[in-house]
Amino acid sequence: MTGKPITGTGDNNTPYETDDAFLDRSALARQVVKDTINKVLLGAVLILVLALPAVITSPTWLHIIVLIFFYAYLTTSWNMVGGFAGVLPLGHAVFLGIGAYTSTVLSLQYGISPWLGMFVGGILAVAAGMVIGLPTLKMRGAYFALATIAFAEGVRVMVENIEYLGPFKLNGPRGLQIPPLNIGWGDFMFSSKVPYYYIILVMLLIILFLTWAVSRSKLGYYLTAGGEEPEAAQALGVNVSRAKVIAMALSCFFTALAGTFYAQFSLFIHPKSTISLDISFEIAFIALIGGRGSIAGPVLGALLLRPVSDLSRIYFGDILPGMHLVIYGVVLILVMIYQPRGLQEPLTRIYDRVVNRMAAGFIKGGDK
Amino acid sequence: MNLLELKDVTKQFGGLTAVDRLSLSMGKGEILGVIGPNGAGKSTAFNCIAGVFPPTKGEVVFDGQVINGQKPWDLCKKGIARTFQIVKPFASKSVLYNVTVGAFATTSGRAEAEAKAIEVLKLLNFDDKKDTKSSDLTIADRKRLEIARALATEPRLLLLDEVMAGLRPAEVDEMVEIIRFLREQGITILVIEHIMRAIMALSDRIVVIHFGKKIAEGTPEKVASDENVIKAYLGDEYGVS
Numbered sequence: 223m224t225g226k227p228i229t230g231t232g233d234n235n236t237p238y239e240t241d242d243a244f245l246d247r248s249a250l251a252r253q254v255v256k257d258t259i260n261k262v263l264l265g266a267v268l269i270l271v272l273a274l275p276a277v278i279t280s281p282t283w284l285h286i287i288v289l290i291f292f293y294a295y296l297t298t299s300w301n302m303v304g305g306f307a308g309v310l311p312l313g314h315a316v317f318l319g320i321g322a323y324t325s326t327v328l329s330l331q332y333g334i335s336p337w338l339g340m341f342v343g344g345i346l347a348v349a350a351g352m353v354i355g356l357p358t359l360k361m362r363g364a365y366f367a368l369a370t371i372a373f374a375e376g377v378r379v380m381v382e383n384i385e386y387l388g389p390f391k392l393n394g395p396r397g398l399q400i401p402p403l404n405i406g407w408g409d410f411m412f413s414s415k416v417p418y419y420y421i422i423l424v425m426l427l428i429i430l431f432l433t434w435a436v437s438r439s440k441l442g443y444y445l446t447a448g449g450e451e452p453e454a455a456q457a458l459g460v461n462v463s464r465a466k467v468i469a470m471a472l473s474c475f476f477t478a479l480a481g482t483f484y485a486q487f488s489l490f491i492h493p494k495s496t497i498s499l500d501i502s503f504e505i506a507f508i509a510l511i512g513g514r515g516s517i518a519g520p521v522l523g524a525l526l527l528r529p530v531s532d533l534s535r536i537y538f539g540d541i542l543p544g545m546h547l548v549i550y551g552v553v554l555i556l557v558m559i560y561q562p563r564g565l566q567e568p569l570t571r572i573y574d575r576v577v578n579r580m581a582a583g584f585i586k587g588g589d590k
Numbered sequence: 591m592n593l594l595e596l597k598d599v600t601k602q603f604g605g606l607t608a609v610d611r612l613s614l615s616m617g618k619g620e621i622l623g624v625i626g627p628n629g630a631g632k633s634t635a636f637n638c639i640a641g642v643f644p645p646t647k648g649e650v651v652f653d654g655q656v657i658n659g660q661k662p663w664d665l666c667k668k669g670i671a672r673t674f675q676i677v678k679p680f681a682s683k684s685v686l687y688n689v690t691v692g693a694f695a696t697t698s699g700r701a702e703a704e705a706k707a708i709e710v711l712k713l714l715n716f717d718d719k720k721d722t723k724s725s726d727l728t729i730a731d732r733k734r735l736e737i738a739r740a741l742a743t744e745p746r747l748l749l750l751d752e753v754m755a756g757l758r759p760a761e762v763d764e765m766v767e768i769i770r771f772l773r774e775q776g777i778t779i780l781v782i783e784h785i786m787r788a789i790m791a792l793s794d795r796i797v798v799i800h801f802g803k804k805i806a807e808g809t810p811e812k813v814a815s816d817e818n819v820i821k822a823y824l825g826d827e828y829g830v831s
């Protein structure tokens with residue numbers, strides 16, 4: 223389109239070009255400084271997490287940290303559909319289970335490396351996700367949420383009650399034990415926690431990068447638009463259900479990869495430890511409390527809530543199993559009342575303020 | 591050739607006939623006004639054109655092609671854009687974000703889409719608000735955002751559903767100026783409006799709808815003096831006495 227801009231009745235073209243240019247330049251300088259500070263801080267965090275196993279040598283602590291990363295990864299995968307697309311999946315553990323069982327069965331029965339089985343599991347999870355998603359993603363939120371719960375529970379009950387699925391041995395409620403025979407990278411099996419730490423760290427970094435890339439892409443814009451105002455989005459050329467289906471496929475795929483990780487990390491899987499509603503709900507809780515639809519939310523949520531879950535298991539594990547979900551519920555209610563967009567919002571605001579102050583300090587210091 | 595043609599378009603909701611055998615046509619570059627009392631079926635006719643739902647009967651022809659039953663997102667790519675009577679901004683996002691969603695209709699790259707969005711915002715003298723969250727906008731700016739988003743999809747036919755409702759007189763004048771300017775850019779525009787002063791000043795022709803039926807059509811002057819139209823607006827008693 224060409225042509226002169228319209229100047230409406232109220233003409234707000236200022237004649238103070240030079241002032242504007244000056245303001246622009248100082249704003250630009252501040253932005254550059256802020257970007258640099260952000261990059262330096264990000265680098266520092268990266269170095270910290272890379273060096274962490276050198277400092278923390280206790281396997282118990284490493285185990286807890288691995289599980290924090292694991293949940294951060296799971297929730298970030300969930301966030302692709304549950305956050306950006308504005309729907310509420312409540313049965314994501316089923317994709318975790320599909321990933322765990324697929325790679326484990328392939329490696330136990332056919333000697334296929336879990337690294338390969340991981341991707342087979344991912345593809346199967348996408349197929350399962352389409353079975354639930356294609357008919358329900360078009361509908362309003364509650365139907366989709368209910369369908370995901372029903373599907374996940376159905377699969378769990380089924381797996382608990384069959385020994386074999388065709389030629390594949392699932393072992394019902396007893397689950398599958400992975401004998402630690404072949405230790406090494408090729409078999410995705412280690413006697414130390416450290417390799418697991420680095421594997422889940424890299425997986426987390428990849429999924430975070432991907433989320434960032436998606437949120438800045440056409441797909442990300444379409445998901446947000448379709449989630450907020452579907453009719454308006456459609457009028458602007460957005461095929462809302464198609465965008466949601468793509469997001470669902472991505473989410474299922476990456477969730478299943480975590481299943482293989484979990485199987486190799488614990489070397490024992492059974493229906494209750496993989497396909498349980500507990501896990502499905504915990505993921506959703508972490509996302510909602512941390513802040514769904516944001517990149518930092520799932521990570522913050524996992525960092526803050528996983529310790530709660532571990533502590534509650536230590537102190538209430540025998541008397542009140544599931545106590546952590548009760549605590550989550552209370553926290554969720556409080557967060558939804560005071561910070562409906564999750565804890566990431568106030569935390570991001572504080573972070574921004576600190577960075578702004580630092581940037582101002584640097585610029586002043588530089589002028590002297 | 592006409593850009594848009596409705597042939598005996600009927601839309602029923604259960605027993606209610608919201609649009610009743612409506613026919614009209616629009617040449618390229620024309621501004622056609624649609625008026626009628628509340629509940630006359632104006633927005634429903636828009637929805638039939640924009641693909642929100644297919645007409646119960648009749649044909650909608652766009653650029654020589656029957657488009658009945660096609661989806662809104664496909665029609666958008668063919669060159670039909672619309673605004674909503676009740677504005678629907680992506681409320682948590684900035685003005686620029688909102689318009690960029692529209693710009694993605696013609697490109698896949700974000701940088702390109704954003705550049706296009708800024709171009710549109712400049713065109714509407716709206717770029718100073720590009721970073722404002724859309725839920726913080728005044729009603730006039732929300733209407734303007736509706737238009738900006740629609741424009742970013744590069745439409746050939748623009749459907750405007752009461753973009754002046756709720757505006758102050760000065761803002762109405764500005765909106766009239768914007769719509770005229772868009773027509774100069776070669777866009778064909780169908781306008782629903784209740785504000786007579788604006789629609790009279792703006793339209794090349796006006797179609798009057800009452801209970802879903804077309805009761806008059808012609809130049810603004812002709813329509814304004816039409817007996818049926820006066821009756822429809824002021825009630826039967828007025829026409830009889």
Ligand SMILES: Nc1ncnc2c1ncn2[C@@H]1O[C@H](COP(=O)(O)OP(=O)(O)OP(=O)(O)O)[C@@H](O)[C@H]1O
Pocket residue numbers: 603606608626627628629630631632633634635675
């Ligand atoms: N989706 C729908 N389902 C059922 N009835 C509907 C629907 N949309 C509109 N109607 C009915 O169709 C009739 C025409 O409504 P429409 O919104 O098209 O009127 P309008 O001319 O745009 O009125 P207004 O000037 O108030 O916007 C009304 O009686 C309305 O209640």
Ligand SMILES: [Mg+2]
Pocket residue numbers: 632633634675
């Ligand atoms: Mg209407």
